[in-house]
Structure formats: C-alpha cells, structure tokens
Amino acid sequence: MPELTYDISLQGLPARRTGRLIVRADDPEALIAVLATEDPDRIIAVQLLSLDVDSESLNAWAPGLPVELAMTDPAAEFPLLYRHVNLLDQHPVRVVIPVQSGFAKAVRAAVALDFAVRLEPGQPEPALIDELAAVLEFYLHQPTVAQPIEYFQGALLGFYHQEPVPLWQVLDEDPEVLRYVTDDGAELLYGRLAGLDPAVAPDAELAAWINQVLAxxxxxxxxxxxxxxxxxxxxxRPDYDCAGVKRLFGVLRAAADELRRDLEEIRE
Ligand code: SF4
Known part of the structure; x- marks a missing residue:
C-alpha cells in the first residue's frame, strides 16, 4: 500500500505525525515559521490559499519545493498572479484554477507568466464547456504555451501513448493516496469525494476504486x-450530463491521433 499524502492546513500540522504532507496556508511568513520545526522530507508541496499576499519571503526558501497558488475567483484574481512570478526562480509553481465563468483569462495570464496550470473542472455546465473548449483550443494550437495545463496535458499524453491515465491521477486527486485533513483534524477523501464512505478495501488500488465505486x-x-x-x-452529482466533457475528450483524442500521424510521417 503506498504511503498516504495528507492535504493539511498549517494549524493542523503539529498534530500530524505520519504521511507525506501538502501544507496549505494563507500567510507565507507563518508557513515559513511553522515549517522551520518540521522534517522537510515530509513536506512534498505547499499551497498558498490567497494570492493577495506578498510571497517574496518564499522566493529563496526551500528551493525546489513545489508551490501551488490556489485561486477562488479566477476572473477577478488573475492580475494578482504578476506578484508571484519571482517564485519561479526557485520553485516549480502551479496555479490551481477553478472552472468558473471567466476562468480562461486566468489560464492565459498564468501561461503567459510561465506558470503551470491545474484546472479544477467541477461538473461544468454547457456555458463552461464552451469556455473549456476555447481554453483547450488555446492549449493545443497556441505555440507560446510552454507549460502544462491539466487535465488537458495528461489526457493528451494518455491518448498519444495509448496508455490512458484516469483524471483522478492526472489532477492529483487519487483517492488511493490522498486525504484532506480539515482544520479540526477530520480526515476526508479529497475534493469532490469529500463525505464519501467508500466500500473498498483500505489498501485498494485506484483501479479497484474505479471499478467498485467511482465509475x-x-x-x-x-x-x-x-x-x-x-x-x-x-x-x-451522479446525474451530471457528460455530453460536453465527452466532446472535449474527443478533441483531445483527435489531437493525439493527429500528432502521432505527423510524427510517423516525419520518421518515414
Ligand atoms: S460517463 Fe462521464 S464520468 Fe463516466 S467515464 Fe464517461 S466521461 Fe467520465
């Protein structure tokens, strides 16, 4: 059974003695102060929950440690990304962007600034499918896109190599390995699975989760x-209509097929 990873707030950190940790915090200074007494090998990433802060103190701190910048209102917050560009000098930095109306502006700003992107797609309604389709078009055909936009990149590579990877892994929400710890210490499944009491063995692999619970x-x-x-x-919501997301998967599959054909022609 792989070691569990816990997504935990700074407040809950001192009580957590096992597992790998993704530490979420609002305040960069407090993050540095608390983590100074922690075993650095346990910390695999940090997540800043507010972009409206000064992250300069993190720039040269713990070089190489991945940092996520979590947005809550991407259409309004995207100008704040400029403040955090210097983090890229010492850290891999990914912007977490919820798929809400206007999120495409945030994706374009993040990519222009050389941040990687992890979309939180939720269960997008038709208007958001259209915005996702536009962002997918941008990802596939805009030559200046040098950083991954997930889940598009993971899905595209899965189609290209004909080795599909479920979105639970692509979006780092794998219930086999990830738990969310609330501020008062309760341990939940992450994100959209929070509150689920699954009927799977404690050591079940993701394939078993998918076959027995998720799909x-x-x-x-x-x-x-x-x-x-x-x-x-x-x-x-199990009654979500998947027509739109299936259309996006179809675009990704067609793009992967085209890429494979182009590369085969070059090799011939
Ligand atoms: S029906 Fe929807 S949720 Fe189920 S596998 Fe297909 S796209 Fe995914």
Whole structure:
C-alpha cells in the first residue's frame, strides 16, 4: 500500500505525525515559521490559499519545493498572479484554477507568466464547456504555451501513448493516496469525494476504486473514455450530463491521433 499524502492546513500540522504532507496556508511568513520545526522530507508541496499576499519571503526558501497558488475567483484574481512570478526562480509553481465563468483569462495570464496550470473542472455546465473548449483550443494550437495545463496535458499524453491515465491521477486527486485533513483534524477523501464512505478495501488500488465505486453507473460502464476519465465527472452529482466533457475528450483524442500521424510521417 503506498504511503498516504495528507492535504493539511498549517494549524493542523503539529498534530500530524505520519504521511507525506501538502501544507496549505494563507500567510507565507507563518508557513515559513511553522515549517522551520518540521522534517522537510515530509513536506512534498505547499499551497498558498490567497494570492493577495506578498510571497517574496518564499522566493529563496526551500528551493525546489513545489508551490501551488490556489485561486477562488479566477476572473477577478488573475492580475494578482504578476506578484508571484519571482517564485519561479526557485520553485516549480502551479496555479490551481477553478472552472468558473471567466476562468480562461486566468489560464492565459498564468501561461503567459510561465506558470503551470491545474484546472479544477467541477461538473461544468454547457456555458463552461464552451469556455473549456476555447481554453483547450488555446492549449493545443497556441505555440507560446510552454507549460502544462491539466487535465488537458495528461489526457493528451494518455491518448498519444495509448496508455490512458484516469483524471483522478492526472489532477492529483487519487483517492488511493490522498486525504484532506480539515482544520479540526477530520480526515476526508479529497475534493469532490469529500463525505464519501467508500466500500473498498483500505489498501485498494485506484483501479479497484474505479471499478467498485467511482465509475459504476451505466453511462460510465459503456463510456468510450472510461479509462481516461475513471468516472471523475460523475462526482459529486451522479446525474451530471457528460455530453460536453465527452466532446472535449474527443478533441483531445483527435489531437493525439493527429500528432502521432505527423510524427510517423516525419520518421518515414
Ligand atoms: S466521461 Fe462521464 S460517463 Fe464517461 S467515464 Fe467520465 S464520468 Fe463516466
């Protein structure tokens, strides 16, 4: 059984004695102060929950440690990304962008500043599918995009190599290995699975989670993208209409096929 990773707040950190840790915090100074007494090998990433802070103190701190910048209102917050560009000198930095109206502006700003992006796609309604399609078009065809935009990149590579990776892994939400610890210490599954009491063995692998819990509905059972998705979009509402997200998977698959054909022609 792989070691669990805990997404934990700074306040809850002192009580947590096991596992790998992703530490979330609002205040960079407090983050540095608390982590000064922690075993650095346990900390695999930090997440800043507010962009409206001065992150300069993190620039030369713990070089190489991945940093995530979590947005809550991407259409309004994207100008704040400029403040955090210097983090890139010493850290891999990824911007977490919830798929809400206007999120495309934040993606474009993040990519222009050389940040990687992790989308939080939720269960997007039709208007957001259109915005996602526009961002996917940008990702696929804009030559200046040098950083990954997940989940597009992971899904594209899965189609290209014909080795599909479920979105639970692509988006770092794998229930096999990740737990979310609330501020009062309760341990939950992460994100869209929070509150689920799953009927799987404690050491179940992701494939078992998918087969026994995550993608068991009729639509998932017959879905052509089941291996690439893993039932991700049926949570938390199992009645979500997947027509739009399937269309996006289709675009990614076609792009991967085209890329493979182009590369085969070059090799011939
Ligand atoms: S796209 Fe929808 S139907 Fe297909 S596997 Fe994912 S959640 Fe299930």
């Amino acid at each position: 068991t509905g009729d639509e998932c059972q017959t879905c052509e993208f089941r291996q690439n998705c893993g039932g991700y979009f049926k949570w938390p």
